[in-house]
Amino acid sequence: MGMLPRSPARARPRVYRWFLSLRYLKARRTNWIGVAGLFVAVAALILILSIMAGFLSESRQHLRGNLADVMVMPRMDAPIAATGELPRADPGPLLELVRSHPGVAAASVQLQWYGIMMREGGSEVMEHPLYGDLGLVSLVGIDVEDEYATTDLRESLLSTPPPASRVRMEYVDDIDDPFAQPQGFEWDGLPLPTILVGAQLAGSLGLHKGDVVQIITSSIDREEGAVGEPSNEKFVIAGFFRTGENEMDLERIYMQRQVLATFLDRDAAWSQAMLRLDDYEHDHERIVAELRHKLYQAGYVHDPEHPFYKGGEVTTWEAFRGNLLGAIENEKALMGVMLSLVMLVAGFTIFAIHSMLVAEKRRDIGILCALGGTPRGILATFLLIGCWEVLVGASLGTLVGVYAALRIDPLEQWLSRTFGVQIFNRDVYLFDHIPSVIEISGVALIVLGAISVTLLFSSIPAWRAARLDPIEALRSE
Amino acid sequence: MSKPILSCRGIRRAFPVGDQSIEVLHGVNLELREGERLSLMGTSGAGKTTLLNILGLLDPPTEGEVYIDGTSGWGLSAVERAQLRNRRIGFVFQFYHLLPELTALENVLLPAMIAHGGMEYLRLRSEFTDRAREMLVRFGLEERLRHRPGQLSGGEQQRVAIARALFLDPPILIADEPTGNLDRRTGEKVLELLFEQQAERGTALLLVTHDERLAARCERTLYMEDGLIQADSGTPIPQ
Ligand SMILES: Nc1ncnc2c1ncn2[C@@H]1O[C@H](COP(=O)(O)OP(=O)(O)OP(=O)(O)O)[C@@H](O)[C@H]1O
Ligand SMILES: [Mg+2]
Numbered sequence: 001m002g003m004l005p006r007s008p009a010r011a012r013p014r015v016y017r018w019f020l021s022l023r024y025l026k027a028r029r030t031n032w033i034g035v036a037g038l039f040v041a042v043a044a045l046i047l048i049l050s051i052m053a054g055f056l057s058e059s060r061q062h063l064r065g066n067l068a069d070v071m072v073m074p075r076m077d078a079p080i081a082a083t084g085e086l087p088r089a090d091p092g093p094l095l096e097l098v099r100s101h102p103g104v105a106a107a108s109v110q111l112q113w114y115g116i117m118m119r120e121g122g123s124e125v126m127e128h129p130l131y132g133d134l135g136l137v138s139l140v141g142i143d144v145e146d147e148y149a150t151t152d153l154r155e156s157l158l159s160t161p162p163p164a165s166r167v168r169m170e171y172v173d174d175i176d177d178p179f180a181q182p183q184g185f186e187w188d189g190l191p192l193p194t195i196l197v198g199a200q201l202a203g204s205l206g207l208h209k210g211d212v213v214q215i216i217t218s219s220i221d222r223e224e225g226a227v228g229e230p231s232n233e234k235f236v237i238a239g240f241f242r243t244g245e246n247e248m249d250l251e252r253i254y255m256q257r258q259v260l261a262t263f264l265d266r267d268a269a270w271s272q273a274m275l276r277l278d279d280y281e282h283d284h285e286r287i288v289a290e291l292r293h294k295l296y297q298a299g300y301v302h303d304p305e306h307p308f309y310k311g312g313e314v315t316t317w318e319a320f321r322g323n324l325l326g327a328i329e330n331e332k333a334l335m336g337v338m339l340s341l342v343m344l345v346a347g348f349t350i351f352a353i354h355s356m357l358v359a360e361k362r363r364d365i366g367i368l369c370a371l372g373g374t375p376r377g378i379l380a381t382f383l384l385i386g387c388w389e390v391l392v393g394a395s396l397g398t399l400v401g402v403y404a405a406l407r408i409d410p411l412e413q414w415l416s417r418t419f420g421v422q423i424f425n426r427d428v429y430l431f432d433h434i435p436s437v438i439e440i441s442g443v444a445l446i447v448l449g450a451i452s453v454t455l456l457f458s459s460i461p462a463w464r465a466a467r468l469d470p471i472e473a474l475r476s477e
Numbered sequence: 478m479s480k481p482i483l484s485c486r487g488i489r490r491a492f493p494v495g496d497q498s499i500e501v502l503h504g505v506n507l508e509l510r511e512g513e514r515l516s517l518m519g520t521s522g523a524g525k526t527t528l529l530n531i532l533g534l535l536d537p538p539t540e541g542e543v544y545i546d547g548t549s550g551w552g553l554s555a556v557e558r559a560q561l562r563n564r565r566i567g568f569v570f571q572f573y574h575l576l577p578e579l580t581a582l583e584n585v586l587l588p589a590m591i592a593h594g595g596m597e598y599l600r601l602r603s604e605f606t607d608r609a610r611e612m613l614v615r616f617g618l619e620e621r622l623r624h625r626p627g628q629l630s631g632g633e634q635q636r637v638a639i640a641r642a643l644f645l646d647p648p649i650l651i652a653d654e655p656t657g658n659l660d661r662r663t664g665e666k667v668l669e670l671l672f673e674q675q676a677e678r679g680t681a682l683l684l685v686t687h688d689e690r691l692a693a694r695c696e697r698t699l700y701m702e703d704g705l706i707q708a709d710s711g712t713p714i715p716q
Contacts, residue, residue: 013595014590014591014593014594014595015590015591015593015595015598016587016590016591019583019590020576023579024578027578363574364576364577366574367575367576368591369535369562370535370562370568371562371568371588372560372561372563372588372591372592373559373591374555374556374559375555376556470535470536471530471535474535474574
């Protein structure tokens with residue numbers, strides 16, 4: 001006696017908890033099944049959700065196409081406050097109004113209408129992939145310089161198609177003057193008005209730069225409420241554009257706004273305005289609200305306070321594409337839920353293995369009690385095993401998951417080559433690579449989920465171990 | 478006469494069996510003095526193990542008190558009781574009860590690991606390890622330090638168990654048929670060691686045995702029958 005220092009009565013974590021938990025972890029091979037389960041769950045969740053996030057962000061790019069941050073589609077039937085005239089003839093006052101708004105970086109106006117396109121010389125309407133033999137196209141009249149400042153038109157004129165796609169790009173001769181006549185083009189010695197055609201449309205109709213097409217349109221006379229006389233004119237294709245947004249690339253045709261206005265022969269010179277914001281991510285909600293108010297006061301839009309007001313007149317491109325973006329978001333959430341089941345299965349595995357361990361170690365638990373172990377100490381011992389498991393499983397899973405998400409492209413190519421199966425078919429998707437974005441908050445959530453699942457499922461057997469009657473436990477052979 | 482280090486008064490213990498309750502101990506009184514060697518004999522099923530579990534603060538009595546150093550053991554909190562088991566009582570069981578995943582040396586160190594927190598233990602570790610090794614060497618297990626219980630013979634295992642029970646130098650040693658599972662010659666050697674250590678350390682020993690010759694080597698023997706102590710072998714040695 002007295003050879004050893006007496007420790008004070010207050011309870012503190014005793015060494016045996018650490019020591020025994022590590023020893024049990026090491027001695028029982030089956031524990032590694034739980035670790036493997038956690039590893040797979042964490043790695044798969046991180047990888048798949050990164051790819052989904054990548055698809056989402058890439059799809060956002062594609063869905064946006066040549067839309068602008070914010071779009072204004074005013075009512076054209078009421079006089080504006082400034083001049084007392086209908087707004088459609090002159091976009092000047094509106095441009096002035098929105099450009100003066102703080103937070104708006106640039107603004108442009110477009111004139112949009114619809115028409116039917118025919119190849120020159122042919123009397124048949126060209127076959128259109130979406131509408132059968134209806135060559136319906138969307139005509140968009142723009143001011144090039146303003147448009148470059150607000151939408152991604154310039155980029156879409158310079159874009160390259162995905163390697164596997166059948167779309168060819170025939171670029172405009174001069175990016176700063178995209179509506180210039182194609183070099184060497186002549187039509188009975190006269191210049192023709194030029195158009196830019198969506199790459200998908202051009203591809204599916206077999207159109208080339210320098211081809212001449214006829215467009216037929218007819219506008220509606222608002223005052224008389226009747227369809228006006230059809231107009232018909234020849235245009236020459238000056239080049240292609242590719243936004244990545246399927247519908248735009250399949251049915252949109254750009255021309256100069258003045259050309260379209262003359263072609264339509266109406267008093268309307270514009271139909272909508274496109275705005276680029278200084279800081280879309282942070283400011284768009286506030287600026288849209290302010291613009292609605294301001295434009296209402298100027299007489300361009302309806303009262304935003306009205307109970308039936310839906311907000312379509314001043315809208316962000318995301319709200320405009322709301323359904324589609326929401327669908328992808330949903331898919332990502334669904335994927336997360338499905339994969340969380342893997343985590344749950346890992347939790348069940350750990351529960352089963354720990355329950356077996358506790359049953360097997362009943363005698364040890366009795367011995368520990370006899371030697372001075374407390375129920376709390378025994379609980380901690382078995383809970384610590386879960387801690388080590390999640391420490392190893394989740395860290396390895398995070399490392400491998402993040403690494404795989406970062407290097408998914410070479411990994412997929414390697415797998416495809418090794419096993420001779422194409423995993424990611426680049427023809428099916430619009431992307432030439434597998435997109436992936438690692439979201440730190442997502443990774444943290446996954447790791448946190450792994451920790452809570454493990455602690456939850458290992459706490460039940462640990463609690464049972466702590467409640468064992470030492471006498472019963474010692475009697476078991 | 479030395480004072481009692483472990484005693485009990487009016488111990489009753491009933492076990493629920495089905496919807497009835499069967500009383501196994503019917504009011505046992507016992508006294509173990511400092512440094513005393515006391516044996517407890519009795520027919521199988523008399524309640525010896527049940528009594529030892531209660532005295533060792535592992536199993537609560539239905540009625541009665543257990544005093545260790547004069548304080549009522551079952552009046553303390555569970556944590557304090559665990560600490561008493563750790564510091565004041567050493568257990569030796571019939572079936573050795575070593576942890577199978579630990580080496581002989583680690584098994585001996587276990588009471589110290591239960592007694593001390595992490596930093597403290599790390600600081601004292603070399604001292605502890607030296608002491609444990611010394612003990613095992615003295616017990617004739619020099620070659621067996623790193624062996625697992627599964628690799629040891631019964632006699633060797635029981636010697637490791639004795640080293641573990643005595644490692645923190647408790648004043649009380651409770652042994653329930655420590656040689657019951659060993660052949661006679663091995664049993665004798667193990668008991669020799671137990672007695673020798675007990676005498677050297679001045680530990681009080683409460684020994685349950687079925688062997689009259691072992692009981693004869695104790696200063697006092699109690700006979701138990703049907704949950705009561707029926708006879709006392711004689712007067713305690715005068716001091
Ligand atoms: N948990 C329990 N539930 C019901 N009965 C029990 C329980 N523990 C012990 N008993 C009963 O109590 C009686 C005494 O048992 P105990 O183990 O104390 O006897 P013992 O004197 O140690 O016998 P042995 O010499 O065989 O070891 C026995 O009849 C046994 O069946
Ligand atoms: Mg017994």
